[in-house]
Amino acid sequence: MSYHTKTVSRRELFVILYPYRTLPQHEKSITLKDQKKNGKEQPWKEKKIASLDYAELLHILEFNKASRVQQCGTVLDFNVDHEGYLTLAHAWFCKSRLCQICNWRRAMKHSGQTKKIVAEVIRRKPKARWLFLTLTVKNVYDGEELNQNLSEMARGFRKMVQYKKVAKNMIGFMRASEVTVNPKDHSYNQHLHVLLCVESTYFKNQDNYIKQNEWTQFWQKAMKLDYTPVVNVQAIKPKNGEKSDIASAVDETAKYPVKSTDYMTDDRDRNLQVVKDLEEGLRQKRLISYGGLLKEVHKELHMDEVDDEEADLIHTDEDEAEEVAYSIVAIWNWQKKKYLIH
Template sequence: MTTKSMEELEHFKRKSQHTAIALLKDPHTQKVGQSILECAERVCLTYRDQLNPAVRTYYCHQRQCPNCQERRSQKICSEMHQMFDQHPALAQQQWLYLTLTVRNCAIWNLRETLLEMTQAYQRMTKRTFFQENVIGAIRFTEVNAGQSEPNTAHPHFHCLLLVRPSMYSGNNYVSQQRWTEAWQSALQEPYAPKVHVQRISGSSEDVRRQVVGLAGYSSKARADEPDDQWLVAITQELKNLNLMQTSGLLQTMRSQLSDYNVFEDSGWPAHGQPEVSSVFAWDGYTYKNYSM
C-alpha cells in the first residue's frame, strides 16, 4: 500500500466514523452504526512483492459506509475497464451521460419518491425514441442532502447510455429539450425537471477514460457530511433498494465479466497465508503501525 493509499483509507475511515457515531444515536440504526464503526479497524499488509502489498481488513459492506462505498466505486470502475478490454469496439461507439432530477423531497418521503422515479424511468425506456436509439444503459441512483431546506433530500439518476449514431442527426436527433420533455412526461408532473445531457466524445482512449471516470463519479462516496437526523432517516429509507441497474447490451456484457472483485482482499489473513509485514490499527483519528 502506498502512502497515498494509506492517506485515502484514513480519509474515508474518518468519514465512516462520523457516519457511525450519528447512526449509533438512534435505536433504529444502531446495528448499522456499530458495523460501520468496526469497518477497517485494523489493516494488514501482506507482501506478495515489495511494490504491491495486498491490503487485508474487515469491511462492513454497509451502504452508508463511505469507506465501503469508495470500494464499490473502485469495483464499478474495474468492471467498466473489463468491459472495454473484452469489447474494444465500445470505445468507438457513441455514449451519453444523462442526469435526471426531480424536485427535492422530504427525507421521510425519499423511498416513495425513488420508487416513483424508477417507474418513470421505466416508462421513458419504453418510448419509441428510447428503444430505437439506446442500445444499453447503466443507471445509478444518488441522493444528496437538500441545500435550500432542512430535512430534504435531492435524489437523482446518473445514466450512462450506449446509443446509436443516428441519435445525433436527422429525425432521430434528441436534444436536451427533448430529453427534458420526455422525462417530464414520464414523471407525469406539471413542472419541467432539470435534465443534463453530456455527449462523450474524443479518441478511443478519451472515450474509455471518460466512461470509466463517470461510472466512478456516479457511484462515489458522499462528499458532504449531513446532520445526524438526515443520516438516520436516509439509512432507513434506502434499506434494501437497488441503486444501480443495467439494461440492454451493457447488462449482457456485465453479466459475462469475470469474478474479479475489488473486495477480494477483505478479511484478516488466515494461518498459512503470506507473512504479515505490518499491521495498522485505528486510534480514532489515524492508523498507527503495530507489529502483529
C-alpha cells in the same frame, strides 16, 4: 502466479515502506502506508475516521448496526510484492450504505468493472456513440419521501428507455443514483447519472437524434410530473485523437451515492437528522444497474453486483501482486487513530 513468503523484521519492513526515513529506536510499530504504483496513497486512515464518526451518529440514533459500522475495516491483511506494494487480501467490511470505507471500496470496484465492460462493448461495437445523461426531480424533505422518489425514479427510467425513439437507438446503459443535501433548506436532491451507449445512427438524422428538450419531455412523461424537470444530456466526444474518452463519465457514475460532507458538518443535530433520513431513504434500494449489452457483458465477465450486501469489497480493480513476497497485518489503533503494522 507464484507465491513466496518470508518473515521480515520491523526494520526491514520500515525500509521497504519508507525508503527515505530512519526508524527511531523507540518506535514499536509502523504506521500503515499503502501507496500504489501511480504514487497515490490509499486513504485508509481518513476513511476509517469518517466511518467512526458515522458510527457514533448511528449509536445516538440507536441503530442496531452502529457497533458493526464501528468495527468496519479494523483489521487489514495485505499481501506485499517484492517492490513493497500492498494488495488487500483479507478484511471485514460492514457494507452499510453510508459507511465511507465501504463506499470508497464500492466506487473503486464499480469504476473498474464499468471500464472493463465499456472496453468490451467498444470492441464489439466500435462505431457506437456514448452519451452522459442526468435526470432529476424536485427535492424532498424527509427519508420517507426520498425512499419513495428513488423507487419511482427507477421505475420511470425503466419506462423511458422503452419509448420507441429511445429504444431503437439504445445499445445499453449503466445507471447510478445519487443523493445530495441542500445546505440552505436541508432538502434532498435525487438524480440519476446514466452512461448511454447508442447506435452510430443516433446523430445521423432527426428521426434518431433526441434533442435536449425531447429527453426532458420523455422523462417528464415517464415520471408523470406536473412540472418540467431538469435534464441534461451530453455527447461524449473523442479526446486526444482517441476513438472515445469516457473515463470521466465512468468516474461520475461510479462515485459515492452520498457525500460524507452532507452528513458530517459542524451541526450535530442536523447531522443526526440527515443520517436518519438517508438511512430511511436508501433502505433496500438498488442504486446501480446495467441494461442492454452492458448488462450482458457484466454477466459474461462473471462480475458480482457492487450494490449487493454480499459484494466482495476486498478485491477491487487495484493492481494484484504478481508475486507475493510476504504478508502484513495492519490494525486500527483506537488511541492513536491510525493503522499500525505490529
